[in-house]
Amino acid sequence: MARLIINGTPRDIEVDPDTPLLWVIREQIGLTGTKYGCGVAACGACTIHIDGVATRSCVLPVSAVEPDQQITTIEGLSPDSSHPVQQAWLALDVPQCGYCQAGMIMAAAGLLMQNPNPADEDINAEITNICRCGTYNRVRAAIKLAAKAGEATQRG
Amino acid sequence: MNATISLSRRSFIIGVAASAGGLSLGFNVPFIKPAHAQGSETAPEINAWVVIRPDDTVVIRIARSEMGQGTLTGLAQLVAEELNCDWSKVTTEYPSPAQNLARDRVWGNFSTGGSRGIRESHEYVRIGGAVAREMLIAAAAAEWGVPASECTARMGMVTHAASDRATFYGQLAAAAARITPPANVTLKDPKDWTIAGKPLPRLDTADKLNGSQVYGADLKLPNMLNAAIRACPYFGGKVESFDAAAVAGMPGVRTVVQVDETAVAVVADTWWRAKTALDALPIVWDEGPNRQVTSASIAAMLEEGLGANDAFVGARQGDAGAALSAAGRTVTATYAFPYQNHATMEPMNATALYTPERCEVWVPTQNGEASLAAAAEAAGLPVQQCEVHKIHLGGGFGRRGNFQDYVRQAVSIARQVPGTPVKLMWSREEDMLHGAYHPTTRCRLTGALDADGNLTALHMRISGQSILAAVRPQGMQNGMDPVVFQGLVLSGTEGTLGYTVDNLLVDHAMRNPPIPPGFWRGVNLNQNALYVECFMDELAHAAGVDPLAFRRKLMAKHPKHLAVLEAVAERIGWDTPAAAGVHRGLAQIMGFGSYVAAAAEVSVTDGQLRIHRIVAATDPGHVVNPAQVERQVEGSFVYGLSACIYGECTVNGGRMEQENFDSYEVLRMAEMPDVETIILPSGGFWGGVGEPTIAVAAPAVLNAIFAATGKRIRTLPLKNHDLA
Numbered sequence: 001m002a003r004l005i006i007n008g009t010p011r012d013i014e015v016d017p018d019t020p021l022l023w024v025i026r027e028q029i030g031l032t033g034t035k036y037g038c039g040v041a042a043c044g045a046c047t048i049h050i051d052g053v054a055t056r057s058c059v060l061p062v063s064a065v066e067p068d069q070q071i072t073t074i075e076g077l078s079p080d081s082s083h084p085v086q087q088a089w090l091a092l093d094v095p096q097c098g099y100c101q102a103g104m105i106m107a108a109a110g111l112l113m114q115n116p117n118p119a120d121e122d123i124n125a126e127i128t129n130i131c132r133c134g135t136y137n138r139v140r141a142a143i144k145l146a147a148k149a150g151e152a153t154q155r156g
Numbered sequence: 157m158n159a160t161i162s163l164s165r166r167s168f169i170i171g172v173a174a175s176a177g178g179l180s181l182g183f184n185v186p187f188i189k190p191a192h193a194q195g196s197e198t199a200p201e202i203n204a205w206v207v208i209r210p211d212d213t214v215v216i217r218i219a220r221s222e223m224g225q226g227t228l229t230g231l232a233q234l235v236a237e238e239l240n241c242d243w244s245k246v247t248t249e250y251p252s253p254a255q256n257l258a259r260d261r262v263w264g265n266f267s268t269g270g271s272r273g274i275r276e277s278h279e280y281v282r283i284g285g286a287v288a289r290e291m292l293i294a295a296a297a298a299e300w301g302v303p304a305s306e307c308t309a310r311m312g313m314v315t316h317a318a319s320d321r322a323t324f325y326g327q328l329a330a331a332a333a334r335i336t337p338p339a340n341v342t343l344k345d346p347k348d349w350t351i352a353g354k355p356l357p358r359l360d361t362a363d364k365l366n367g368s369q370v371y372g373a374d375l376k377l378p379n380m381l382n383a384a385i386r387a388c389p390y391f392g393g394k395v396e397s398f399d400a401a402a403v404a405g406m407p408g409v410r411t412v413v414q415v416d417e418t419a420v421a422v423v424a425d426t427w428w429r430a431k432t433a434l435d436a437l438p439i440v441w442d443e444g445p446n447r448q449v450t451s452a453s454i455a456a457m458l459e460e461g462l463g464a465n466d467a468f469v470g471a472r473q474g475d476a477g478a479a480l481s482a483a484g485r486t487v488t489a490t491y492a493f494p495y496q497n498h499a500t501m502e503p504m505n506a507t508a509l510y511t512p513e514r515c516e517v518w519v520p521t522q523n524g525e526a527s528l529a530a531a532a533e534a535a536g537l538p539v540q541q542c543e544v545h546k547i548h549l550g551g552g553f554g555r556r557g558n559f560q561d562y563v564r565q566a567v568s569i570a571r572q573v574p575g576t577p578v579k580l581m582w583s584r585e586e587d588m589l590h591g592a593y594h595p596t597t598r599c600r601l602t603g604a605l606d607a608d609g610n611l612t613a614l615h616m617r618i619s620g621q622s623i624l625a626a627v628r629p630q631g632m633q634n635g636m637d638p639v640v641f642q643g644l645v646l647s648g649t650e651g652t653l654g655y656t657v658d659n660l661l662v663d664h665a666m667r668n669p670p671i672p673p674g675f676w677r678g679v680n681l682n683q684n685a686l687y688v689e690c691f692m693d694e695l696a697h698a699a700g701v702d703p704l705a706f707r708r709k710l711m712a713k714h715p716k717h718l719a720v721l722e723a724v725a726e727r728i729g730w731d732t733p734a735a736a737g738v739h740r741g742l743a744q745i746m747g748f749g750s751y752v753a754a755a756a757e758v759s760v761t762d763g764q765l766r767i768h769r770i771v772a773a774t775d776p777g778h779v780v781n782p783a784q785v786e787r788q789v790e791g792s793f794v795y796g797l798s799a800c801i802y803g804e805c806t807v808n809g810g811r812m813e814q815e816n817f818d819s820y821e822v823l824r825m826a827e828m829p830d831v832e833t834i835i836l837p838s839g840g841f842w843g844g845v846g847e848p849t850i851a852v853a854a855p856a857v858l859n860a861i862f863a864a865t866g867k868r869i870r871t872l873p874l875k876n877h878d879l880a
Contacts, residue, residue, distance in 0.1 A: 016432075020428070023426065026374075027382075027426040032367065034367070035502070036581075037501050037502075037584065038584045038818075039816070040816050043817050045501060073367065075366060075367045081366045086365045086366065089361075089365050090361060090362065093361050095358075096787065097500075097501065097502075097548075098363075098369055098548075099371060099500075099501040099550030100501045101365070102364075102367050123825065124826035125826070128825065130501065130817060130822055130824060131501070131794070132499060132500060132794070133551060133794070134790055135790075135794075136825045137790055137830065140825065140828075
């Protein structure tokens with residue numbers, strides 16, 4: 001039995017303790033926006049937030065998550081796709097196939113929380129998710145757009 | 157029945173639609189509820205391509221598969237353009253492969269590959285839209301008792317100006333569906349397009365931002381079980397035995413099944429539990445006949461082909477052999493291109509529900525009809541008793557078209573748990589070990605230069621693997637695989653060589669190692685462009701001539717090839733010095749019906765490559781959505797540069813060595829250069845977009861690396877070379 005707070009809702013889940021959090025989210029909770037891409041934390045498709053920190057969930061055993069930690073998935077990033085990163089993604093029409101994009105968006109949102117105005121080098125260092133369709137340049141532009149929107153909000 | 161609106165009763169003055177759409181009356185109508193609500197929820201199908209709901213929603217049927225390339229939006233734009241509907245009310249749906257079969261393939265080819273989605277179906281989908289428009293007009297005219305010729309259709313509304321009447325498509329749809337379709341329609345001149353040709357946002361973005369887009373891997377069905385599979389990692393090997401009892405008691409496990417001769421699957425309540433049990437399952441492999449095969453043995457096999465006497469001729473002009481023998485000066489180089497994996501982000505998967513009477517499959521597929529055929533075959537049922545539901549793809553790149561191995565496996569598993577849907581998903585490791593790999597080839601090029609540095613003869617000997625021989629032998633021509641010569645042939649519309657060489661021979665010694673090859677985004681154009689464009693650079697260098705000037709001399713009869721090359725050269729500033737430490741390279745090729753070129757700027761510092769900038773140009777004839785073309789070109793450089801820098805599957809002991817992204821590296825954000833895209837549609841033909849520019853990525857960069865370092869890289873990937 002594990003207690004997890006996912007997108008603000010506490011959930012008690014019957015699960016083998018060494019199950020990776022990714023599979024608990026996808027198969028026990030039924031939130032499939034978080035993707036499996038590699039299972040070895042190499043591609044970032046499984047990126048979620050734990051207490052606001054972007055985390056690759058495919059190698060994290062569910063037993064390593066504390067009961068009071070806040071887990072946020074793409075479904076919980078905002079109730080209506082209104083998060084500045086989602087809005088920037090929409091404005092620039094970033095996704096192609098889209099499979100990696102939930103992870104990209106979560107990684108980007110995590111980066112902006114730590115660093116509201118990241119330079120190119122910061123983006124290079126922090127956004128190491130794999131996209132095979134090739135959206136990288138639009139991802140970069142959307143992160144900068146979201147940063148700008150965030151600035152405007154703070155000033156506003 | 158139809159709610160006809162009298163224009164004179166309307167007072168709603170608007171700007172955008174009227175001014176842009178040119179409603180002659182200069183005003184538009186507010187959206188009003190039908191005066192008489194439609195009694196039924198059934199939405200009338202005007203024709204195979206167009207369904208219009210009473211609320212004016214236009215459902216456009218899309219036969220090709222959307223896998224990120226934007227074809228869904230582009231094809232919808234083409235239908236909507238002719239339909240004269242309101243784009244904001246357009247939605248899409250996939251007809252199913254079984255429906256296509258039952259309706260005499262009314263939607264044509266479902267296969268989505270070879271950058272053919274739009275270029276092969278633009279005409280019939282536009283006709284579909286135009287026919288539907290004429291039927292809507294005829295329905296309105298009949299309703300009003302006026303000649304159809306006096307009615308116009310625009311923005312989802314038919315108008316009869318003379319009697320001051322107008323009505324929305326949603327009100328006309330039921331009647332229009334009963335109209336006999338016109339035998340002939342005139343398609344618009346692309347210069348008059350208002351929906352097609354425009355950089356409209358994709359129709360499928362919103363669901364990809366919040367996790368609601370359902371991929372095959374995400375599918376949930378009532379009572380569904382999950383399967384993890386392991387196929388023999390040795391090519392040509394089989395299952396000898398496995399000990400199901402060893403894992404039968406593990407949590408969640410329902411059954412352990414042999415899938416075919418080559419694979420074993422564990423079926424469990426969740427995929428993670430299935431995979432956990434599979435990892436614990438003792439399996440003994442019959443390792444098959446290829447345990448001695450290695451990358452080195454394959455290289456030796458191909459090397460032999462470079463000098464072999466027998467070869468299939470793909471292009472011949474003059475007498476290259478004689479001219480090379482007589483030449484005062486020749487240049488020779490040998491290039492090599494490795495196996496690569498598609499590595500779609502979504503691993504292969506399919507969900508199947510089997511009963512003795514019926515088999516249904518849900519699958520992300522590039523070819524729904526091939527999926528249906530595979531499902532029927534694996535189910536042992538007539539195709540009429542099978543159905544395939546196409547699910548959005550998490551990448552395709554050629555892996556999910558011809559090859560329906562995952563469908564056959566899913567059905568084979570489902571047959572062993574009849575009545576229960578089973579979702580089969582491959583692990584990344586399974587995906588890497590059981591690819592349909594980009595084939596490996598080598599190429600020896602020999603060119604003759606005269607005293608003035610002109611290229612007088614060229615022999616390109618390709619040695620290596622045929623895709624068609626392995627996967628589509630019916631496409632072979634007297635033993636020859638014509639696809640091997642992509643971009644190198646002298647005639648046709650698919651991809652001709654952009655150079656005139658008086659004495660030319662391009663031939664292929666087919667050498668097929670026991671590794672399954674497949675159509676990989678860009679297919680054979682990738683290596684052919686590398687071979688010919690890097691060698692052109694070598695020849696120019698040997699002749700002491702600027703690479704652009706050297707090419708120009710050979711391209712006088714190839715103005716479209718030259719135009720894209722000149723465009724990238726001009727934009728990158730070829731005739732002006734680059735920034736200190738920055739060096740440039742060029743490449744051009746024609747493939748998938750389009751003319752493409754690239755210019756790269758790179759620097760190499762202490763052996764470290766940095767690609768600063770790519771300028772790419774494409775002439776696909778017509779452009780349906782320039783924003784999507786730009787994205788495809790950008791994305792193609794990610795694919796092409798991944799291949800150039802990292803892409804390599806090595807064979808050892810009869811199996812692939814790379815099993816995941818930790819050993820099969822791909823390009824990431826930090827290495828991604830700026831890409832500027834120049835779109836130069838010259839009209840008169842329809843070329844593809846998703847693939848061709850991949851091919852110029854590697855040669856442009858490698859030529860720039862030569863300019864920077866004097867090192868000529870002739871074997872991919874770059875990661876194996878020391879640039880210091």
